[in-house]
Amino acid sequence: AQRVTQPEKLLSVFKGAPVELKCNYSYSGSPELFWYVQYSRQRLQLLLRHISRESIKGFTADLNKGETSFHLKKPFAQEEDSAMYYCALSGQAAGNKLTFGGGTRVLVKP
């Protein structure tokens, strides 16, 4: 069975400080990993997908198959980054269903 674990429920950092959201997964096969973000009173939005190897809003995430991790990082957090972040996994072995982690709330203090 596929599983996504986000060990931190809350991350509180000061503006300008680095922030790293941890995500670990278990999956038998080639996973597709995503980070979704939900700002206050807004819909869940796709932030990153591992296959694109892109940087969005200063965030990056690297898939580490050896450690089965897909941590999300940003070197300098901004107040507008305060939101709920969900790591998610999909793959053919599980019928392409998306499995979410429990979410991490990020609070960036001024």
Place this chain on the structure above:
Amino acid sequence: GAVVSQHPSWVICKSGTSVKIECRSLDFQATTMFWYRQFPKQSLMLMATSNEGSKATYEQGVEKDKFLINHASLTLSTLTVTSAHPEDSSFYICSAREPGPVRAQHFGDGTRLSIL
């Protein structure tokens, strides 16, 4: 970017009423849509996978006769909560999977259902 529209955003109704929620992909065709339920301060829980032109696939523990899903076209899926009761009150969210090799899901705004 890919946009998913979900309607209505809020429903309040009496116990025993059936409620229909619509999910539309506005700028792409989605052969597969998903319906989730989210309880307060919890992550999304997949209820069912909606497949265009065929029956929905329900997750374990989800009553298919309670939560009717219809995916009649490539841009529309509907979820009908039949004979709703207070315990069905929740936040329901749909998503549509984009076409392409790595197909991310794009989410609607969600529907808050309150059964009195």
